[in-house]
Structure formats: structure tokens, C-alpha cells
Amino acid sequence: MKRFVLFASFAGVLTCAGAVAQQLAYQGQNRLAVPPDYREWVFLTSSLDLNYSDGTDNPSVLDNVFVNPEAYRAFVRTGTWPDKTMIVKENRIAASAGTISKSGKFQTQVLNMEMHVKDEARFSGKWAFFTSGDGKSPGVLVPMTATCYSCHSGHGAVDTTFVQFYPTLLEIAKTKGTLSPGYLNDQRSLSGAR
Amino acid sequence: MKRFVLFASFAGVLTCAGAVAQQLAYQGQNRLAVPPDYREWVFLTSSLDLNYSDGTDNPSVLDNVFVNPEAYRAFVRTGTWPDKTMIVKENRIAASAGTISKSGKFQTQVLNMEMHVKDEARFSGKWAFFTSGDGKSPGVLVPMTATCYSCHSGHGAVDTTFVQFYPTLLEIAKTKGTLSPGYLNDQRSLSGAR
Numbered sequence: 001m002k003r004f005v006l007f008a009s010f011a012g013v014l015t016c017a018g019a020v021a022q023q024l025a026y027q028g029q030n031r032l033a034v035p036p037d038y039r040e041w042v043f044l045t046s047s048l049d050l051n052y053s054d055g056t057d058n059p060s061v062l063d064n065v066f067v068n069p070e071a072y073r074a075f076v077r078t079g080t081w082p083d084k085t086m087i088v089k090e091n092r093i094a095a096s097a098g099t100i101s102k103s104g105k106f107q108t109q110v111l112n113m114e115m116h117v118k119d120e121a122r123f124s125g126k127w128a129f130f131t132s133g134d135g136k137s138p139g140v141l142v143p144m145t146a147t148c149y150s151c152h153s154g155h156g157a158v159d160t161t162f163v164q165f166y167p168t169l170l171e172i173a174k175t176k177g178t179l180s181p182g183y184l185n186d187q188r189s190l191s192g193a194r
Numbered sequence: 195m196k197r198f199v200l201f202a203s204f205a206g207v208l209t210c211a212g213a214v215a216q217q218l219a220y221q222g223q224n225r226l227a228v229p230p231d232y233r234e235w236v237f238l239t240s241s242l243d244l245n246y247s248d249g250t251d252n253p254s255v256l257d258n259v260f261v262n263p264e265a266y267r268a269f270v271r272t273g274t275w276p277d278k279t280m281i282v283k284e285n286r287i288a289a290s291a292g293t294i295s296k297s298g299k300f301q302t303q304v305l306n307m308e309m310h311v312k313d314e315a316r317f318s319g320k321w322a323f324f325t326s327g328d329g330k331s332p333g334v335l336v337p338m339t340a341t342c343y344s345c346h347s348g349h350g351a352v353d354t355t356f357v358q359f360y361p362t363l364l365e366i367a368k369t370k371g372t373l374s375p376g377y378l379n380d381q382r383s384l385s386g387a388r
Contacts, residue, residue, distance in 0.1 A: 039237070039362055040236055042233075043237035043260070045300065046240030046256055046258060047298060047300040047301065048256065048298050049297060050300060062240060062241070062242065064237065066237070069234075092361065094242070103243060104241060104243035105241060105243070105244075106239070106244060106359045107241065108361055109361065167286065167302055
């Protein structure tokens with residue numbers, strides 16, 4: 001009976017893990033599929049108009065950030081991201097509230113999507129960005145010379161990612177001592193400026 | 195061997211289900227514990243300043259809405275909520291962006307929390323609201339005479355819930371034909387007013 005129980009527990013772990021999609025589905029050299037189940041991944045944060053566009057004519061955007069569950073669990077344990085992490089930033093058009101609530105903004109259709117993936121064997125800087133123009137078609141690799149790489153690398157709170165905007169993970173990173181030198185330097189500059 | 199595999203599969207299902215917390219943990223007659231793992235539940239939407247407060251002196255709020263995974267899966271299948279559904283609305287103070295992004299708003303600490311639960315045997319109207327003043331201490335039952343009940347009942351897109359603000363679920367409800375008469379009437383009024 002004990003052997004049965006052990007076997008069953010092991011199978012149970014396999015069954016749960018088996019339900020997790022392989023999130024890094026590349027298509028050729030420079031494209032990455034949008035994971036079909038990312039809306040069921042672990043949610044990290046939502047922000048208003050923190051997108052990287054310069055223009056002021058763009059629609060107002062309320063974004064959602066999700067991460068694959070295995071990477072989330074590793075971050076909770078260690079304070080940083082494991083290999084094969086995939087962070088999805090789904091940008092939705094924000095509509096102004098109408099009938100029920102007289103003010104405020106709420107989320108409507110997907111405008112586009114950014115995917116930030118860690119694949120140490122594939123990318124020289126370990127991480128890469130892909131953008132999907134409609135949030136459904138595969139993301140296209142952003143050239144490594146783009147400013148998003150240098151900005152994330154210099155200012156991301158943990159391992160080139162903007163954990164400073166993920167409130168639950170920021171607390172974990174503080175506890176685990178994994179905040180980046182660049183972020184800590186930014187914080188010191190801010191304190192000095194006050 | 196076949197018997198082993200069957201047994202293992204069954205145990206696998208049990209193991210997965212066993213990892214899911216019992217979300218409706220009442221404390222006495224009128225209190226409900228905040229589920230410890232709600233941040234790992236399925237995310238539904240985020241909105242800016244759609245809270246129910248009247249005053250304009252309140253801090254700006256970016257909320258997050260989560261639902262327990264079993265209820266989410268039932269909604270995807272049926273277009274409506276099963277018994278024991280628990281929807282958590284976590285209200286976070288929105289800070290104005292600073293150094294990296296020159297404008298926009300991002301989420302900081304939890305201000306408070308609303309929990310909306312379906313428990314047909316316990317509540318005469320099937321659903322009840324609980325509010326936690328800090329998002330950690332147990333929620334307190336909102337009296338059934340409060341306007342939130344009549345507003346949700348009259349205008350919620352599906353089964354007294356504001357699915358009109360949950361973009362992925364709204365599409366499912368349209369497909370399944372589960373939109374409420376009150377919501378459909380509101381939509382007709384809006385169309386007529388244009």
C-alpha cells in the first residue's frame with residue numbers, strides 16, 4: 001500500500017507539471033508564439049500608460065503583466081528569475097467609465113503585447129524582447145541594439161526586469177537581497193534629490 | 195499495469211485539487227478570511243478609480259480582480275458562476291510614475307479589499323459581499339440592505355457580477371448567452387441614447 005501511495009504522489013506531481021505548457025515556442029529564428037494560456041499564468045501588476053511610446057496621441061493603455069507559474073514559484077523561493085522565464089505584458093485599451101461608475105478607466109480589447117524571455121543558451125545577454133502587434137500573432141524579436149535592453153539592464157530592479165512595478169515581488173527581492181546595483185543607485189539618487 | 199496507470203491518474207487529479215485552498219473560510223457568523231493564496235488565482239481585470247467611494251479626496255486606486263481557479267474553469271465552460279465562487283477585488287494605491295516613465299500610474303501597497311462570494315445555502319440572495327479594511331484582516335459582511343447588492347443585481351452583466359469589466363469573460367458570456375436582462379437593457383438604453 002505504501003508503494004502505491006508513493007507512486008500515486010509521484011504521478012500526481014507529473015500530472016500537475018504536465019498541465020503546464022512549454023512557454024517558449026519559437027518559430028524560426030526571430031519569432032515567438034504567444035502562449036495560449038498566459039491569461040491563466042500568475043498576475044504581477046497592472047499599470048496605466050507606462051508604455052514606452054513617446055507620442056501623446058496614443059490611446060490610454062491599462063496593461064497586465066503575467067509570468068509563467070514555474071518562474072513565479074522560483075522567484076518566491078530565490079528572489080530572482082530562473083532560465084526559461086517568460087514575462088507577458090498585455091496592453092489593453094483603457095475606456096473611460098460610463099453608466100455604472102461615473103469616472104475612472106477600465107480594460108477593453110488588447111492593443112498589442114510585449115514578451116520578455118530569459119533563455120541563457122539562446123541570447124547573448126540572456127534575455128530578449130518580442131513584440132506582437134495584436135497580442136495574437138507571434139512576437140517578433142526586438143533587435144538587441146534597441147534602448148529597451150539598455151534601460152532594463154541599467155534600471156530594472158531585479159535581473160533586467162522592472163520588479164519595482166511588481167509590488168508583491170519587490171518585497172521578496174528586498175528580503176532576499178537580490179535588488180540590482182543599478183536600481184539601488186537610482187533609489188539613492190532619488191533620496192539624495194529630496 | 196493498466197490498473198496502476200488509472201490509479202495514478204486519479205491520484206494526480208486528487209493531488210492537483212488538494213493544492214487548492216478551501217476559499218470560503220468563514221469566521222463566526224459575519225466574517226470571512228482573506229484567502230492566503232488569492233494572488234495566485236486567475237486574474238480577471240484591473241481598473242483605475244472604479245471604486246465605490248464618493249469622495250474625490252480619496253487616493254487614486256488601481257484595483258486587481260481575481261477569482262478562484264475552479265470557478266474560473268466553470269465560467270469558461272458554462273458562461274456563469276458555480277456555487278462557492280469567490281471574487282477578490284484588491285484595491286491598491288496608484289502612485290504616479292517618476293524616473294523611468296515620466297507619466298502614468300503604477301500599483302503600490304494594498305489599500306483595502308472587497309470579496310464577493312456565492313454560497314447558495316448560506317445567503318438568501320445567494321451572494322454576499324465582505325470588506326477587509328487592510329486586505330489582510332478578515333472581511334466583514336456587508337449588510338444585505340447596502341446599495342452594492344441592488345446595483346450588482348440590477349446591472350451586473352452575469353449573475354450579479356460586473357462581467358462587463360472582465361473583457362475575456364464578457365466574450366464567453368456573449369457566446370454562451372448568459373448576459374443578464376438588466377445588463378442587456380442597460381446596453382439597449384445606451385444604444386438608444388446615441
